[in-house]
Amino acid sequence: MHTIICFGEALIDFYAGPVATPDTPRTFVQHAGGAPANVAVAAARLGVPTQFVGMLGAEMFGDFLLESLRAAGVGTDHVVRTDAARTALAFVALDHEGERSFSFYRPPAADLLFRARHFEPGCFADAGAFHVCSNSLTEEAIAEATLHGMQMARDSGVLVSMDLNLRPVLWPVGVDPRPRLWQALEAADVVKLARNELEYLAAGFGGGEAGERAVLDRLFSGAAHWAIITDGGAPLRWHSRNDSGELAGFRVKAIDTTAAGDAFVGGLLSHLAEIGVDAKRLPGFVHDRDAVERTLRFAAAVGALAVTRSGAFAAMPERAEVQQLLKDQYENAA
Numbered sequence: 001m002h003t004i005i006c007f008g009e010a011l012i013d014f015y016a017g018p019v020a021t022p023d024t025p026r027t028f029v030q031h032a033g034g035a036p037a038n039v040a041v042a043a044a045r046l047g048v049p050t051q052f053v054g055m056l057g058a059e060m061f062g063d064f065l066l067e068s069l070r071a072a073g074v075g076t077d078h079v080v081r082t083d084a085a086r087t088a089l090a091f092v093a094l095d096h097e098g099e100r101s102f103s104f105y106r107p108p109a110a111d112l113l114f115r116a117r118h119f120e121p122g123c124f125a126d127a128g129a130f131h132v133c134s135n136s137l138t139e140e141a142i143a144e145a146t147l148h149g150m151q152m153a154r155d156s157g158v159l160v161s162m163d164l165n166l167r168p169v170l171w172p173v174g175v176d177p178r179p180r181l182w183q184a185l186e187a188a189d190v191v192k193l194a195r196n197e198l199e200y201l202a203a204g205f206g207g208g209e210a211g212e213r214a215v216l217d218r219l220f221s222g223a224a225h226w227a228i229i230t231d232g233g234a235p236l237r238w239h240s241r242n243d244s245g246e247l248a249g250f251r252v253k254a255i256d257t258t259a260a261g262d263a264f265v266g267g268l269l270s271h272l273a274e275i276g277v278d279a280k281r282l283p284g285f286v287h288d289r290d291a292v293e294r295t296l297r298f299a300a301a302v303g304a305l306a307v308t309r310s311g312a313f314a315a316m317p318e319r320a321e322v323q324q325l326l327k328d329q330y331e332n333a334a
Contacts, residue, residue, distance in 0.1 A: 002128025002278065003049045003075070004269050005158075007149050008136035009111045010034035010054055010065045011088035013258065013312055028091060032068035033312035034111070035133045035165045038259045042266020042302060042316045044073035048273050051075040053123060053149075057110035061087035068313055080118050085110045092258060104170060112139055116148035124156040128278050129269050132188075133165035137180050138172075150187045159272070159279040160223065162188035163265050164197045178204050186222030189282055192265055195231035225282050228296070230264060230303075232257075238296060240286035247296050250304035250329060259312040260303045266316065267302030271295045301325045 014028035032041075040050045052074050056062035058081045065087065069076050088109035090102050106112070114136075124130070130153035137143040153160050162184055171177050178201070185191055193201070202211030219227050220241045229237040235248045272278075272295060277285045285291055305317035305325060 001049060001273055003051055003126050004040070004043045004129045004131065004273060005051045005053055005078075005123065005127050005153075006036040006040035006043075006131045007053045008034075008036040008114075008132055008146065009088065010037035010052065010056060010069070011090055011106070011109070011111070012061050012064070014089060014091045015310065016091065016093045030064065031311045031314065032065050033090065033259070034065075034088075035135060035163065035262050036131055037065070037069065037074075038262035038312045038316070039131055039163070039266045039269070040069070040074045041072040041313045042259075042263045042306070043270045043273075045316045046267065046270045046302070046319050046322070048270040049075070051078055051123075051127075053078040053114075053119070055080045055082055055110050055112075055114040055118070057081070057085060057087035058083040059086055061089070062110065072313055072316075078120055078123050080114060082110050082113055085113055087111075102167070102169070104167070106170065107139065111136070112142045114142060114145050116145045118145070119149055119152060124153055124158055127153065127156065127158045128273050129159045129161055131161040131163070131265065131269060132184065133163045134177070134181055134184065135165060135167060135170060137177070137184055138170045143180050143183075147183060147187065150184065154187070154223070154279070157279055159190065159277070159282060160188045161190045161192075161265065161269060163192040163261060164194070165261065166197050166200065182218070185219060185224070189223050189225055189279055190268075191219055191224050191227045192261070192268070193227065193229050194261065195229060195234075198229050226286050226292075228268070230261060232260075236296065236300065238292065240292075243286070243289065245289065245293070247293060247300065249300050250325065252304045252308050254307040256310045256315065257307050259315050260307045262312070263306035263316055264299045264303035267299035267322070268295060270302075271298045297326060297330070298322065301329070 013033035088106035205211040205214035
């Protein structure tokens with residue numbers, strides 16, 4: 001089975017603890033996180049070989065992330081350390097439905113200092129997929145490195161995946177993210193968007209259904225063969241160049257939605273790896289609706305389980321749990 005490579009951000013999520021009284025100091029608990037790192041952990045927990053590629057600070061938070069990745073079974077052969085900047089931090093608060101809000105301390109941050117020269121020649125030797133998100137596009141230099149990695153993957157015949165995972169607060173004030181976002185989106189074979197992200201991109205084409213159609217048209221005029229639109233607990237939508245569909249999710253009690261999308265992507269890429277879908281086979285795969293829906297059901301089950309527990313790395317389910325949820329939802333209901 002080929003390796004899934006996840007590139008970019010790894011950071012510390014500090015979760016706010018409950019406050020007993022107005023006079024009680026608020027406490028925060030350290031968790032390992034960062035969108036592409038979460039995807040790597042999700043895939044590793046499912047038994048698929050993964051590698052995280054990125055830069056970590058040469059300090060205690062960087063040490064914690066490196067140890068956490070390794071403990072989860074993620075390969076760290078291509079992780080670079082630096083003392084030029086510290087590891088990024090995110091303070092996370094959850095509401096009563098598990099929806100999260102973030103307060104980021106980035107930049108400066110170690111992950112933003114990764115450059116094209118840091119990609120090692122053998123990085124893509126056994127890769128089946130290369131995954132990125134927009135958090136490594138927020139500054140010009142790291143964006144150049146990200147796009148370079150995507151091109152290296154494509155030149156190596158590796159499937160390129162992108163989860164937009166847009167965090168507007170990470171972008172400099174006055175900068176329109178869309179031009180840089182589109183550079184990456186047009187270079188990805190598989191694109192995952194949240195519903196609000198599709199609406200954000202569609203606004204650049206006038207909004208509404210026509211704007212959303214224009215977004216999909218632009219994606220499919222680039223490298224993309226498959227676009228997936230998630231919407232929390234609502235049914236997800238998927239589109240290929242010649243087909244589209246909708247799939248209901250799972251009914252679960254959400255405790256923490258922080259890593260839901262990352263878990264979904266980890267499940268998606270894992271399933272593709274297991275059935276041997278790479279960049280070359282993707283166009284044929286998306287013509288098989290049954291195969292597409294099996295993969296999406298698996299990914300949705302991974303995402304559903306992740307929201308039933310706290311944390312990011314810690315929330316990622318094992319394969320047996322995913323299989324049981326699928327059995328409960330589909331086989332037992334039949």
